[in-house]
Amino acid sequence: MTDTPTETQGRDFVDADLTGARFTRVDLSRAVLRAVDVQGAEIDAPWLMEVGGVLLVNGVNVAPLVDAELDRRFPGRSLRRAGDPAGLRVAWAALEATWAATLARVEAMPAGTVDRQVAGEWSFAQTLRHLVMATDVWLGRGIRGIEQPYHPIGQPNAEYAMDGLDTSIFSPEQPSYDEVLAVRAEHVAQVRDFIATVTPEVLAEERRNPWDPAHPETVLACLHVILGEEWEHHRYAVRDLDQIEASAT
Known part of the structure; x- marks a missing residue:
């Protein structure tokens, strides 16, 4: 149509x-x-x-x-709406454990799996790159207020436009999977370190929505977006990995 x-x-x-x-x-x-x-x-x-x-x-x-x-x-997914520092720390630890298991699964799959696309969706490597971008958007720009926090390896959504986002900063070259893993690990640590010391008072503070600056969000809401992005894209990744494995049998 x-x-x-x-x-x-x-x-x-x-x-x-x-x-x-x-x-x-x-x-x-x-x-x-x-x-x-x-x-x-x-x-x-x-x-x-x-x-x-x-x-x-x-x-x-x-x-x-x-x-x-x-x-x-997906055990641990139900924790994504945790509302206090202790709950957020448990939620993020559960998420990290889930991704660790999936990374190990991919490591055991045939070479090239990380770059395979299913039905035009992002490959596994591209999904990790997008989560780098999501962390930069919601932690870097949303919570910390950094105007241009974006790592060049990030994978932006082509259909979305953010005020002030210079897409030329993103590398047109396909990075190696090892490079993707290294940058992804750094960004996971950024969220972990932030949650480790965040207080209830900071969680309640308002920030500008990075996609719509006129619309305020709390720090907690920004973290909920990060958790939601992580779980949804993990679901997509597992869905496609299942199809890749099924097609090989």
């Missing part, structure tokens, strides 16, 4: 065959699907619980069920 958003908003699609269609960065908020065949359909909505947590399937709100199942599959 090539319709622009203004051409499709509020339209009715009756007896339409969308078998195999792929929707990326599409807004389906308040969309209504009636008498539809969704066998084998796949929905990925990472902000589902953050924007109301309502997804009705046959009249049942499945959003909380999905969230609970993800918490079961």
Whole structure:
């Protein structure tokens, strides 16, 4: 479909065959699907619980069920909304342990796995580079107020624009995986060190939202974004690693 958003908003699609269609960065908020065949359909909505947590399937709100199942599959994920320094330290330690296990899994996979892309998604190495960028955005710029905290190895989202972001600072060259791991480890340590000494008073302080400076965020909210980014991109990475392994059998 090539319709622009203004051409499709509020339209009715009756007896339409969308078998195999792929929707990326599409807004389906308040969309209504009636008498539809969704066998084998796949929905990925990472902000589902953050924007109301309502997804009705046959009249049942499945959003909380999905969230609970993800918490079961990824131990430690449920800690991502910790609200005090002690809880944040436990949450970050759990996240580090999860990533350590996944890094070990990748290390044992065939050479080149870290650069393989599944269905056009980021490779494992690119995912780690994006998390470097996310740390720079929300810890470096958001919490610490550094105007240009970005490491050249970072992987920005091409579809998003940040006020004052000079994308020319990002290296067009593909870095080695060892370099990616080293920079990623430094950024993980930055968050760990910050959380190690943060106080409740600092968590409550306001900062400028790095994407929307007119909208204030607390330090705690910025840390929650970092935790959310980490868990969601870990989920994506594991999903694609599973597909890579399945395709090799």
